[in-house]
Amino acid sequence: MLKTPLYQTHVDAGARMVDFAGWSMPVMYTSIIDEHNWTRNHIGMFDVSHMGRLEIVGETAAESLEYLCTRDMVDLDPGHTRYCLMCNQQGGILDDLMVSRLADDKFYVVCNAGNRTKIIAHIENYLKPGATMTDLTLQTAMLAMQGPQAVELISQLLPGPLSQLARRCVYVDQLMGIEFIAFRGGYTGEDGYEVVFPANVATLAWQQLHSLNIDGNSVVKPIGLGARDTLRLEAALPLYGHELSENIDPLTAGLDFAVSFEHDFIGKETLLAIKAAGPAKTRVGLKLQTRRAARQGFGIFNEDRKVGEITSGGFSPTLNTSIAMGYIDTSVAKIGETVQVEIGGEKHDAQIVKLPFYRRK
Amino acid sequence: MPVPQDRKYLKTHEWFKPEGDLVVVGITDHAAQELTDITFVQMPKVGTKISAGQSFGEVESVKATSEIYSGIDGEVVEINEELSSNPGLINSDAFNAGWIIKVRPSDTSQLEKLLSPGDYENFI
Numbered sequence: 001m002l003k004t005p006l007y008q009t010h011v012d013a014g015a016r017m018v019d020f021a022g023w024s025m026p027v028m029y030t031s032i033i034d035e036h037n038w039t040r041n042h043i044g045m046f047d048v049s050h051m052g053r054l055e056i057v058g059e060t061a062a063e064s065l066e067y068l069c070t071r072d073m074v075d076l077d078p079g080h081t082r083y084c085l086m087c088n089q090q091g092g093i094l095d096d097l098m099v100s101r102l103a104d105d106k107f108y109v110v111c112n113a114g115n116r117t118k119i120i121a122h123i124e125n126y127l128k129p130g131a132t133m134t135d136l137t138l139q140t141a142m143l144a145m146q147g148p149q150a151v152e153l154i155s156q157l158l159p160g161p162l163s164q165l166a167r168r169c170v171y172v173d174q175l176m177g178i179e180f181i182a183f184r185g186g187y188t189g190e191d192g193y194e195v196v197f198p199a200n201v202a203t204l205a206w207q208q209l210h211s212l213n214i215d216g217n218s219v220v221k222p223i224g225l226g227a228r229d230t231l232r233l234e235a236a237l238p239l240y241g242h243e244l245s246e247n248i249d250p251l252t253a254g255l256d257f258a259v260s261f262e263h264d265f266i267g268k269e270t271l272l273a274i275k276a277a278g279p280a281k282t283r284v285g286l287k288l289q290t291r292r293a294a295r296q297g298f299g300i301f302n303e304d305r306k307v308g309e310i311t312s313g314g315f316s317p318t319l320n321t322s323i324a325m326g327y328i329d330t331s332v333a334k335i336g337e338t339v340q341v342e343i344g345g346e347k348h349d350a351q352i353v354k355l356p357f358y359r360r361k
Numbered sequence: 362m363p364v365p366q367d368r369k370y371l372k373t374h375e376w377f378k379p380e381g382d383l384v385v386v387g388i389t390d391h392a393a394q395e396l397t398d399i400t401f402v403q404m405p406k407v408g409t410k411i412s413a414g415q416s417f418g419e420v421e422s423v424k425a426t427s428e429i430y431s432g433i434d435g436e437v438v439e440i441n442e443e444l445s446s447n448p449g450l451i452n453s454d455a456f457n458a459g460w461i462i463k464v465r466p467s468d469t470s471q472l473e474k475l476l477s478p479g480d481y482e483n484f485i
Contacts, residue, residue, distance in 0.1 A: 031452075032423040033398040226397070226423055291401040291448070293421050314423060315400035322401075344403065344419065 004049035005141045005202035013222060021114035023050040025225050032226035036317045039188055039231055043147035044223035045209055048187075052116030053140055053196060054109040054123070058131035061107050068126050068266060069099060070250055070259040076101045081168045081183055084258050085250050086122060087267030091274060092246035093253065095119050096238065100170040100183065108170070108181065110142075110194075112240045126266070141202030145209065146192035146231075148360065149219050153212055154193060162193075187228065189235025189358050234316055236285055236325060236356035242296055242312045243283060243325060252279040252327065254355075281308065282333040285357055286341065286350040288322040291315055294341045294350070301340040301347060302332045310341060316357060323357050324350070363482065364389060365456050369472050370481035373430045376456065377475060384433060384464045384472065388420060390455040391485050396422040399448045404440040404462060411435060411464065413471055418461065420451070433471045435464040 002023045010017065015026035026047065028035060038044055056065060065073040071084040081100040085093050095115040100108045111119045116137060123133055145154065155163030158175070165171050165184045172181050181196040197205050210220050229239070238244050243253055249267075250259050251274050259271060288294060294313035299306050313324025324341065332339065335354050340347040364370070368378035368385075374392030378385045393399065403419040411417040416428035417437070440462050444450060451459035466472070476484065 027424070028397060031398050033400075033449075230423060291421075292403070293400070293426065295426075315421075
């Protein structure tokens with residue numbers, strides 16, 4: 001079992017630790033619902049050091065990544081980040097990733113913890129001569145600061161470029177001689193940052209950030225993976241192993257914005273064919289009348305005909321009801337229509353709603 | 362925290378408290394804390410016959426769904442309606458306000474076979 005540099009900090013804070021993708025991670029500190037609501041109103045601090053961090057360097061780094069990713073990378077300006085997918089030849093999703101260009105010949109890739117080994121092997125297969133990859137995951141830590149007060153807090157701490165950083169941008173700087181990389185964005189539906197530090201200063205950084213306040217009020221709380229999941233579900237952000245897998249292509253997943261057909265990439269031919277025919281299934285959001293969780297694998301029905309399956313679902317603290325995402329036949333995927341979800345042998349009405357379920361003000 | 366002494370327990374973390382000729386059933390505080398925030402309780406209808414060793418409902422939390430087991434045979438005479446809108450009562454007060462059902466037992470001697478408070482505490 002792998003441990004992040006903050007493992008002991010979490011245990012000391014009384015976190016409940018669980019195995020997640022081979023890492024021992026905090027699922028909660030006090031209460032998933034309280035942590036969820038805190039992030040929606042203040043600032044949640046997450047240890048996301050388990051995610052894979054890869055540096056790709058060299059004069060062919062951009063063109064190597066351009067062929068690997070569903071979006072253009074050659075024209076990505078230094079200091080910018082793009083969300084994209086890596087697919088197999090059949091268009092199946094190998095992973096979803098954030099790719100940032102730190103310099104003309106230097107890229108930083110963040111991938112899912114559970115896919116790190118697979119993605120490293122995949123990238124190595126397609127790296128052109130002149131580009132090299134380094135896995136920095138174990139020598140660094142990554143923290144996410146998410147919530148409506150995050151930008152205000154960081155502006156107080158580091159006035160200057162970091163507070164001005166635009167969304168989907170990346171910034172590299174030093175603080176007391178320690179290099180850090182900051183990304184504006186996140187995985188909760190809130191504004192905020194994700195910051196990478198060397199592993200040996202992770203605990204110090206965590207403690208310092210935790211102790212920050214606004215007008216004397218404590219605003220930062222550590223948040224576990226449990227609330228991270230309910231937050232991303234409300235924001236309708238797909239999760240690998242649920243909405244995304246090698247059996248799902250980006251168009252079916254509704255991630256058209258992350259696919260550019262202007263360049264050559266692995267899986268392009270299949271995706272062009274799917275685009276021309278129209279995906280047979282579509283990712284939809286469901287709002288149920290009950291508080292019962294519609295969990296992964298539960299059937300979705302339209303007048304007794306099975307039309308799909310749930311990929312993620314649970315009680316939404318913000319909407320105070322059960323919500324879910326899943327794939328259903330495109331022919332019945334109409335906003336406002338009612339379908340049924342089978343939970344424990346009972347069918348429950350669910351309305352197909354526009355995603356995301358939650359959008360910050 | 363010591364568990365209440367006025368009732369019996371199951372290893373699956375349910376409690377059974379005699380109240381007149383009825384038995385009140387709930388899940389323990391330990392179970393509630395393990396489950397984390399409870400978001401839904403699936404309760405049987407009044408009049409349902411339940412049996413020792415059988416599941417009569419489910420407790421759902423943000424994380425997971427767990428069955429609730431009975432330690433006695435009997436008929437459900439009342440359910441805690443309050444839990445439909447406020448299932449978190451089980452998290453805040455598992456042994457009192459967070460009760461789940463009241464049962465008219467068919468054989469009160471079955472209670473004696475369940476775990477004593479001391480045995481349950483040793484178990485957890």
